[in-house]
Amino acid sequence: MRIRLEPRPEPSRLAGWLSPLIAAAATLVVGFVLFSALGKDPWQAFHVFFIKPVSTLYGVGELLLKAGPLMLCAVGLSVGYRANVWNIGAEGQLTMGAIFAGGIALAFHESTSALVLPLMIVAGAAGGMAWAAIPALLRTRFNANEILVSLMLVYVATYTLSFLVHGPWRDPEGFNFPQSTMFGDAALLPNLLPETRLNAGILLPLAAVAVGWVFVSRSLAGYQMRVAGLAPAAANYVGISAPRTVWIGMLAGGACAGIAGVNEIAGPLGQLQPTASPGYGFAAIIVAFVGRLHPVGILFASLLMSLLYLGGESAQMGLALPSAVTGLFQGALLFFLLASDVFIDYRPRFGGRRRAARR
Amino acid sequence: MTDAPRLHLAGITKRYPTVVANDGIDLDVRPGEIHAVLGENGAGKSTLMKIIYGVVKPDAGSIAWDGKRVAAFTPARARRLGVGMVFQHFSLFETLTVAENIVLALDHDRAGPGLPARIRDVSERYGLPLDPDRRVHSMSVGERQRVEIVRCLLQDPRLLIMDEPTSVLTPQAVEKLFETLRRLAAEGCSILYISHKLDEIRALCHRATVLRGGKVTGECDPRHESSTALARMMIGGDLPHPRHRAARPGGAAMLVVANLTLPAADPFGTGLHDVCLGVHAGEIVGIAGVSGNGQAELLAVLSGECRLADPGGVVIGGVPAGRQDAGARRALGLGFIPEDRLGRGAVPEMSLAENTLLTAHRQGLVAHGFIRNDAVRAAAAATIKEYRVKAGGPDAIARSLSGGNLQKFIVGREIRQRPKVLIAAQPTWGVDVGAAAQIRQALIDLRDAGAAVLVVSEELDELFEICDRIAVIAQGRLSALRPASETNAAEIGMLMSGSFIAPGTHGGRQFSPAGAIGAD
Helix, strand or coil: CCEEEEECCCCCHHHHHHHHHHHHHHHHHHHHHHHHHCCCCHHHHHHHHHHHHHCCHHHHHHHHHHHHHHHHHHHHHHHHHCCCCCCCCHHHHHHHHHHHHHHHHHHCCCCCCCCHHHHHHHHHHHHHHHHHHHHHHHHHHHCCCHHHHHHHHHHHHHHHHHHHHHCCCCCCCCCCCCCCCCCCHHHCCCECCCCCCCEHHHHHHHHHHHHHHHHHHHEHHHHHHHHHHHCHHHHHHCCCCHHHHHHHHHHHHHHHHHHHHHHHHHHHHCCCCCCCCCCHHHHHHHHHHHCCCCHHHHHHHHHHHHHHHHHHHHHHHHHCCCCHHHHHHHHHHHHHHHHHCHHHHEEEEECCCCCCCCC | CCCCCCEEEEEEEEECCCCEEEEEEEEEECCCCEEEEEECCCCCHHHHHHHHCCCCCCCEEEEEECCEEECCCCHHHHHHHCEEEECCCCCCCCCCEHHHHHHHHCCCCCCCCCHHHHHHHHHHHCCCCCCCCCEHHHCCHHHHHHHHHHHHHCCCCCEEEEECHHHHCCHHHHHHHHHHHHHHHHCCCEEEEEECCHHHHHHHCCEEEEEECCEEEEEECHHHCCHHHHHHHHHCCCCCCCCCCCCCCCCCEEEEEEEEEECCCCCCCCCEEEEEEEEECCCEEEEECCCCCCHHHHHHHHHCCCCCCCHHHEEECCEECCCCCHHHHHHCCEEEECCCCECCCECCCCEHHHHHHHHHCCCCCEECCEECHHHHHHHHHHHHHHCCCCCCCCCCEHHHCCHHHHHHHHHHHHHCCCCCEEEEECCCCCCCHHHHHHHHHHHHHHHHCCCEEEEECCCHHHHHHHCCEEEEEECCEECCCEEHHHCCHHHHHHHHCCCCCCCCCCCCCCCCCCCCCCCC
16 A cells, blocks of 8 residues: 655645654653663653652643743744744853843842842843843844854853853852852742742743744734744745844843743742753754644644653663653654654545556 | 647646636647747646657646656657757856856757757857857846747747747847747647737747646637637636826825946846936836846835945935935835735745735734734735735735735735735746736726836836836936837837937947847
């Protein structure tokens, strides 16, 4: 029996919704095979990976805590991605946001003012935007590829942070550990759910999802970004400025990533450390696509991705599996998602067609 | 009729998921016959030709060649039997020479060292002079068509399919092409001639098969039928004629270009030289010319897709707009119907409602930066209804519409915004006869309402039908505007070959459209 792909007259909405589910299912199948090959009982492994992490209130708090930065970065990135502006440097913009906000926190270390935290958020957004502005400027001025520039700036940002905590911002009483002093209470996000680490920072990603949803589905600017992504000639035909598209896309991604950086240092970390993120900025690229570049989809995709992080940790502890298993699941998920997206524009045809003699 | 027909189709049926493109079609083509296949867009002409060329397999029906049934009609088989096809859109490599382009299409046994000589031989025998060593990018559209035809002739065709061959030719070149086709037919080659231009079919063809909605609706000898009768067979009704009142002169100049010179942006583009143009309120100005003579460049400058350094380069409604982008010019009251619908005039992946928003968002469809979805859908629905767009509704995806229907939608979208200045490029290209008449009428109505309208078209008939003044663009230069009532197709055809350009001002590009009468 032959399977052929036949173009659909119109893209299928059903397939659009099913595609992430097919991808998730295929990822689970890979996990099943993988765990079996490693000599683990797959059912037990799945339990350890996907159920155990969220079986306690603390676990749920952790799930949301990790989903937050993913959600923020992904919503910001999706604004640009819809317009074919490929910012893949959210990790660096997140780090730069953490540096800017950390600078504020350290400068006002003694302050108890309620303004410190909002100031940190503004500074974090500004830091992320400043970092994203570099590829935007180079792209609009010199047509430099924003993918390469934003990616390379990730390393500049992480080494800048590393330099700061090894040098000027190192805690003098910190036994020479490369980290800043612990922030004052005024620079820390208040706890939201007792007996968990979940803090008020989760409200920012949720707000970003809401704003992102309005921008994407209701605003003229969001619509024009979509036109620019789908048909550049049509965008030029109606005078949608290509540089403006690049700037909006890059700055939205930078601002959101920068705020995600604030959430990290003012939340679970409570200080500046050599790294501000375990790769949220890169994982957010996957989240953005699994969520179909739509804010609501991103909300769910970030929870799934967060679960993969927790499951990976849980599998390290409970099953003695290497941490690489997390990256493997992330990669498999994105791979299968892109593959099953084929069904949006094509439908499979099984067998048949014998009468159209094919010789 | 004792001879077996060269080609005999019986009961050819081809279904696509949403439409039956061919429904039980019977067709006979005799040796040496020029046979017209006449029909509106979407009537099933293209599908039928693809079946004859072996590219598409019919779901039912049989094909016989010289009286013998052919089971599997593949492109290779069709070529071996002697079916040649000249496509509407050429498939030539611009950077290669004529001979190189021809070699690519030939079987190995036909392509030998003697090829250039054979190209010269064949092309001269049929009155299609060609230099085998010339590179295609330096050739006019008419000359490129010659390359395509000669390429087919070298394969000794016994059936030649011509798909709308005259749409890119000057009137003089059309006459020349007809001579060639008549000579071919006299030598016994059958010709299938696809067109919707009734006059041409009456002048050239021996027999016509008329298609409508995928079915054969008539067969006749077009030499003995009037255009009206043919049109009735083709569209199943009478052809509407536009009401045309005389222009009211003295309107304000709404679109002005003075002494515009712009070098070509890319090696195969056309530079603009000293172009002067003024379109007044209440008139339709037409620009004729064979495509590739600077139309695209001029339109981009007028629309704002290409911005000038000089603000006064383009003046819209008295406002210097040369530096403004397309959006700012639309805010001045400019409307623009581009020649490419998918990807430029409309976003293929978006619905018609969303595509309405593309240019019409200044018409109260957006409040405080937010889209008013109900108003957008209502505007799209009104356009669909008023311009009789065949579509599922405002939610239909632009890509799913046929080219002509999408064109109607875009024309409607632009005209419904009541622009003060409307620029229309090939407004009826690929649109069926009935809809074309409706679009022309809408342009005239817009003019009568006081708008300045500029129409760029390759169809001279269309320009003479609706325009008040006509100019010709050739080699990036624009001739002086003259009243349509004081000129005629022959004169415009002469201008199209560049006769108005003073000798010595030719660019480096050698240019001589097919059939150009010794101009300069």
